[in-house]
Amino acid sequence: MKVLLIDDDKLVCSSLQIILSADPDIQVVGTGYHGRDGIELYRKLKPDVLLMDIRMEIMSGLEAGDKIISEFPEARILYLTTFLDDEYIIKALHIGAKGYMLKQNYESILPALKAVYAGQNVYGDEIITKLPDLIGKANDTKSLDQYGITEKEYEIITKIADGLSNKEISELMYLSEGTVRNNISTILEKLNLRDRTQIAIFYYKNMK
Structure with missing residues (x-):
């Protein structure tokens, strides 16, 4: 599985690269530090899964993800963030991301990547408890966009x-x-x- 890492914290990128590279089934094909990097590197490297932060300088992960999925509908994006904001989760659902995880759940990142690669949608426990309400809000957002x-x-x-x-x-x-x-x-x-x-x-x- 080819994985692209995008996070504006270079230490986080480095740590994730070490963790993921220890698994023989995973190849980290590139790293970047903002949304524009994510778009450019995705086009160039065509990873199996894009693991990306949300709040970043220059361009957010959500904006980048929206552009990537518009261009590559088959893209598998897993968001990894410290933010549990409803707005971010709704936007991730709306653009078609395959998952949303919190950074503090480091032990869940590897299984989440493999699940997303296998075609599943993956959300951390904290997000799952919010999903019933958020799906309703996400549908409202789609109505707003439609009109x-x-x-x-x-x-x-x-x-x-x-x-x-x-x-x-x-x-x-x-x-x-x-x-x-x-x-x-x-x-x-x-x-x-x-x-x-x-x-x-x-x-x-x-x-x-």
């Missing part, structure tokens, strides 16, 4: 669907009424709708 709606606009849509006025929305979201009105105009244009009632109907038909 070109931002998270703020989506929140306004849900509040319109709940029957709230512009004033009530502005108070709940700490926005001016003018900002709420502007966002509603943008939502109507993006969804090709006429009025607030149609926004509420659209939400219950397509986004609920």
Whole structure:
């Protein structure tokens, strides 16, 4: 199994390379230190599995992973990070990563790589407990992407669907009424709708 390592901490890269190279079934074919390295080295080396950090300088692992999977849909990416942020996990699910592990679980990295190589999806115990809720959130994110709606606009849509006025929305979201009105105009244009009632109907038909 050919593995590409991408992590902005050179000590982590070096340590992982030592750990993985001790297994006769694994060949570390390259290392890089930011997302752009990940894209360039993936194109060049075509690894079986890309083991990559998330938060890095120049380009994040999530941005790099999105570009890699768009170009190489068969890519197997396993994220290895210190961050348990819902936003990161949802994005990893959304782009099609094969796994998400925390760095402190060093003993699980090798089995996780082999599982991903075998075609399985692998998530650490801490992530698994979050998955039922996160999958719902991930589906919401796909809806937003599908309709070109931002998270703020989506929140306004849900509040319109709940029957709230512009004033009530502005108070709940700490926005001016003018900002709420502007966002509603943008939502109507993006969804090709006429009025607030149609926004509420659209939400219950397509986004609920």
